[in-house]
Amino acid sequence: MALLAGRTVLLRAGVRLGAEAATRGGNGARRFASHRVLVEPDAAAGIATIKLKNPPVNSLSLEFLTELIICLEKLENDKTFRGIILTSDCPGIFSAGLDLREMCGKNPAHYAEYWRAVQEIWLKLYLSNMVLVAAINGASPAGGCLMALTCDYRVLADNPRYRIGLNETLLGIIAPFWFKDNLVNTIGHRAADRALQLGLLFPPTEALQVGMVDQVVPEDQIHSTALSVMSQWLAIPDHARQLTKSMMRKATADHLIKQREADIQNFVSFISKDSIQKSLQVYLEKLKQKKH
Numbered sequence: 001m002a003l004l005a006g007r008t009v010l011l012r013a014g015v016r017l018g019a020e021a022a023t024r025g026g027n028g029a030r031r032f033a034s035h036r037v038l039v040e041p042d043a044a045a046g047i048a049t050i051k052l053k054n055p056p057v058n059s060l061s062l063e064f065l066t067e068l069i070i071c072l073e074k075l076e077n078d079k080t081f082r083g084i085i086l087t088s089d090c091p092g093i094f095s096a097g098l099d100l101r102e103m104c105g106k107n108p109a110h111y112a113e114y115w116r117a118v119q120e121i122w123l124k125l126y127l128s129n130m131v132l133v134a135a136i137n138g139a140s141p142a143g144g145c146l147m148a149l150t151c152d153y154r155v156l157a158d159n160p161r162y163r164i165g166l167n168e169t170l171l172g173i174i175a176p177f178w179f180k181d182n183l184v185n186t187i188g189h190r191a192a193d194r195a196l197q198l199g200l201l202f203p204p205t206e207a208l209q210v211g212m213v214d215q216v217v218p219e220d221q222i223h224s225t226a227l228s229v230m231s232q233w234l235a236i237p238d239h240a241r242q243l244t245k246s247m248m249r250k251a252t253a254d255h256l257i258k259q260r261e262a263d264i265q266n267f268v269s270f271i272s273k274d275s276i277q278k279s280l281q282v283y284l285e286k287l288k289q290k291k292h
């Protein structure tokens with residue numbers, strides 16, 4: 001995958017991205033943005049804030065995931081940055097998770113391409129050398145929760161509507177083993193067993209209790225809290241923290257890396273089943289009808 005600054009690029013995945021915009025931020029640092037991923041760099045602090053901006057609900061479409069992957073690659077390769085704050089630009093929603101439209105009514109080649117991108121974003125986030133702090137400023141079901149779970153620390157805004165969890169079973173689908181592994185590593189086996197089977201979406205107080213998030217703070221303090229957590233983590237020498245992070249996470253990541261192709265095939269055959277397609281369509285329809 002190649003990124004040519006300021007030009008339209010054609011990616012291996014076949015997704016065409018628009019030109020990158022580059023402007024100067026308030027602190028004079030270069031602010032760069034793709035269509036849906038806003039990056040606010042603070043070069044002096046070594047921190048970049050990534051704001052997800054794929055309205056209305058930051059659903060993780062193939063194009064959005066591709067932009068995010070490119071953005072993470074850029075930041076990972078830029079020695080200026082040691083930490084990322086991951087947050088949302090969509091009011092009240094961190095991310096609605098995987099885009100259900102990518103998993104409905106498409107062909108097997110599309111499902112395979114989509115799933116590879118989902119695997120890729122997880123690996124990029126989970127194995128990042130940088131410190132990742134999730135500033136969860138909205139609802140965060142399924143794939144949205146997964147992105148937060150990849151981070152080193154999670155701060156959730158205190159609003160009962162901001163529920164977080166892996167609710168796949170409510171859609172009649174199954175969280176893959178690597179979603180499960182990430183959850184087990186975060187909240188432990190017993191709590192993950194219950195949360196996954198019941199598809200629990202935890203409001204802030206319960207999310208904190210179960211260990212899904214590390215801190216719950218008033219909404220207007222979410223960014224300042226994320227910054228202060230980040231400065232604690234950045235006080236640790238990079239090499240020591242990075243090697244420790246790798247020691248803690250490598251086995252879980254390798255579990256997927258060793259069977260990526262089989263995992264893609266498994267996803268494609270599962271999602272292509274008529275019964276699963278029907279469940280997803282019914283779920284999408286219910287979401288649409290909720291408003292009327």
Ligand SMILES: CC/C=C\CCC/C=C/C(=O)SCCNC(=O)CCNC(=O)[C@H](O)C(C)(C)COP(=O)(O)OP(=O)(O)OC[C@H]1O[C@@H](n2cnc3c(N)ncnc32)[C@H](O)[C@@H]1OP(=O)(O)O
Nearest residue numbers: 059096097098099100101139141142143173267270287288
């Ligand atoms: C072998 C392995 C097999 C499979 C593994 C698959 C793993 C899957 C992981 C996933 O992430 S699946 C996605 C799960 N996500 C959800 O269940 C969330 C669904 N959405 C919501 O609950 C709500 O939308 C909300 C996020 C709480 C926001 O609520 P709000 O009231 O603010 O918005 P509204 O519901 O009206 O939605 C606006 C608009 O967005 C569409 N929408 C919502 N979520 C998705 C989504 N995930 N994908 C695509 N589109 C989504 C919704 O239909 C509305 O569309 P409309 O304006 O056209 O009506």
